[in-house]
Amino acid sequence: MYQRHNMFRMLKALGEKVYQWRKMLLIAPTVTGLVIGISLTGILEPLELLTFDQFFRWRSHFPSESEKKDPRIVIITIDEADISTLKQWPLSDAKLAQLINIVKTENPRVIGLNIFRDFPIEPGSDTLNQIFKTTPNLIGIEKVIGNSIQPPAILSQSKQVGFVDLVLDKDGKVRRDLVTITSEEFGQKLSFGITLALSYLQKENIIAQSGNSSQEEIIIGKAHLFPLDKNAGNYINIDNGGYQILLNYRGGEEKFQTISIIDVFNQQYPQNLFNDRLVLIGVTADSINTSFLTPYHPSYPTSGTFIQANAISQILSAALDDRPLLKVWSNPLEWLWIFAWTTIGMLVTYVVLNKHSFQYNSVIKWILFILNDCWLGLLLFSCSYVLFLQGWWVPTITPFMVVLGASVIIMVDKWKYLATFDTLTKVPNRLYFDKILEQTRLLHHLSRKQTSLILCDVDHFKQYNDTYGHPAGDRCLQKVAKEIRTAIRRTDFVARYGGEEFAIILPRTDRQEAKKIAQRILEKVISLNISHNTSLTSDYVTISCGISSLFLQDQLSTKRLINQADKALYQAKQEGRNRVIVYGSSLVTDEH
Missing domain, CATH: 1.20.1240 (Photosystem 1 Reaction Centre Subunit Xi; Chain: L;)
Known part of the structure; x- marks a missing residue:
């Protein structure tokens, strides 16, 4: 029990x-x-993407050890100054063959040729084809989406090709990496970045495998790849064709070892620069129009060669160093x-x-x-x-x-x-009382039950303030208000009606029930045992109550309810206080 x-x-x-x-x-x-x-409507997607970009910029200012320059990749750049010096573009097959041969003699682990070569550019096509045939670690490029650009035939036959198509968001920025494309026309093709990364990792005996948890999971060393769905992360209904992942950029040009093509031709570079490294050859000249917007520069495009370098770097770092890939x-x-x-x-x-x-x-x-x-x-x-x-x-x-x-x-x-609400007693104030009383009338004017109102007044409160001080008077009112709240029902409403007066609205309550509640209020207040030596009624703080009960039909009946309760309260004070008086009744409670 x-x-x-x-x-x-x-x-x-x-x-x-x-x-x-x-x-x-x-x-x-x-x-x-x-x-x-x-x-889900996509309204917030642009702001989420801008925040995503800002995180990349913050990280670039405070890089960790894993975000520093990638030591595995060397980029041979061809910029505006190089084109002016060479006085030709596109490069002839002879020049391209010469470049690849210089790099090849330095024993790189893999060479990535990020230059389209879908038709011969004489002189030197035979020499270049011979280079293609005798360089098994050379990877070329093609474009497969939209206006396609074919790869060199020799490299295509030996499957030494990757596509360089990039995925652009609605704002024109590259935030996703397209890893594979599958179609009925050509089957499955791998991107340039993943092809170079897998070629580099062969020496580490690392190959791409299907994951155990999902058929779509790809495991490459320590890296676990999962494709993005249409609503991945903060994207809303994107085109997620192919196998796409978020591109976890390492950074721009400053994150990679670079050397100009002129310096390579002149062999003005450190010894063993290319040895056992992934060498990426690509155009960085603005006039060639191979640049795209990235999270790092809102309005200044980044060369596609550096974007490819980031795609390669994120796979290598994730597979070998456990650098996290971006996930959602x-x-x-x-x-x-x-x-x-x-x-x-x-x-x-x-x-x-x-x-x-x-x-x-x-x-x-x-x-x-x-x-x-x-x-x-x-x-x-x-x-x-x-x-x-x-x-x-x-x-x-x-x-x-x-x-x-x-x-x-x-x-x-x-x-x-x-x-x-009254900030002192934490009960509603007079303004709210008037509002609730009117709502009560509107809600219950068709019911056959009366609405009752109790007006309470702390007896001889002025004397209490004069004797004990206003801070003590405030504490007294707080205690009285708390006891009134505990004495009434949950459906009732109590408010501070005046200085030391409280009003309680009792919906659907007749005078007999209201009287019981008022009696309970008196008992609760007396049980506080708050000393009041100057009271003419008791040695402790007491309270007087006046009750009125009416069928509320209109605003006049509401005013009449208040007036009758006020008269009953006045009568309770006249008859000695510390009592309950019901308007229209001769019954008076005994003194305590």
Whole structure:
């Protein structure tokens, strides 16, 4: 029996807590669902992508050991100055053969020729074809999407080719790496980057394998690749044709060892520069128009050669060094992340407002509100950035929107509370009382039950203030208000009606039931045992109550209800206080 009683008390306490936090429990899922719905329309995608880009730029300013210059790759560049010096473009087959032969003699592990060669450019085509035949570690390029460009026939026959087609987002930036393309026309083709990376890793006895957890998973050494779906991460309904992954850039030109083609021809480079390395030969001249926008430069394009170098580098680093590839969470996990930030935003805003709002004016409150959201935003962006460094691209703008939304709702609700509640006693004020009484009339004017009103007044409160001081008087009113709340029912409504007066609205309650509740209020207040030595009624603080009960039909009946309760309260004071008087009844309670 005792255990059952304790269980009942625990359930009751839990129910009271749930009721107290009911708004919070409703706001979090509502705001989360609303903002997730907005994000699914794609409205927030551009902002999420800009944040994604910013994370790359931040990381480039504070690189870790794994983000420093890639020692495995050397890039031979052909820029504007080189073309001016050579006085030709495209390079003749003879020049290209000469370049490859110089590199070849240095024993590179693999050579990537990022220059289209779909037809001979004399002189030297025979020499170049001979180089192609005798260089098994040379990989050429082709273009397969849109206007296709064929690879060198000899390299194609020996399957020493990779495609260089890039995937552009709606804003024209390259953020994804297209690893493979499959079609009925040509079967499956590998990208230039993955082909070079796999060729390099052959010496390490690393090959691409299918994963155990998913048929779409590709395992390359320590790297685990998963294809992007249409709504991966913060993307909304993208074209995810082929096998696409996020491109985890290492950086721009500064992240790779580079040397100009002129220096190679003149053999002005360090000894063993190409030995056992992946050598990438590509054009970087702006006039050739092979540049694309990347996360690093919002308006200044990056050479396609450096984008290919990043694609190669991310596979090599992930396979050998366990450098993380960029991944995304599943939708349920992203929604849980967003919901968690909704809850954090609400709780932090609620605590800040509860701690400071009562003592500052509206301007300071706005400043507090803005600083609160700035702090939450900084915390959110920091957490997202830390996850980005670990290889996870998570929503940032979407949870920030729910943080703003939740904090605005809490702020508005709090200001509404400040406008309608008495800050001292924590019960509604007279303005809110008038509103609730009118709502009660509108809701119950067709019912056959009366509405009752109790007006309470703390006896001899002026003398109490004069004797014990106003701070003590404030504490007294707070205790009385708390006891009144515990004495009434959940359906009843208590408000501070005046200085030391309280009013209780009792819907669907007749005078007999109202009298029982008023009697309970008197007993609760007396049980506080608050000393009142100057009271003419008792040695302790007491209260007087006047009750009125009416069928509320119109605004006149509402006014009559208040007037009758006020007259009953006045009669209770006249007859000695510390009692309950019901208007229109000769029954008077005994004194305590």
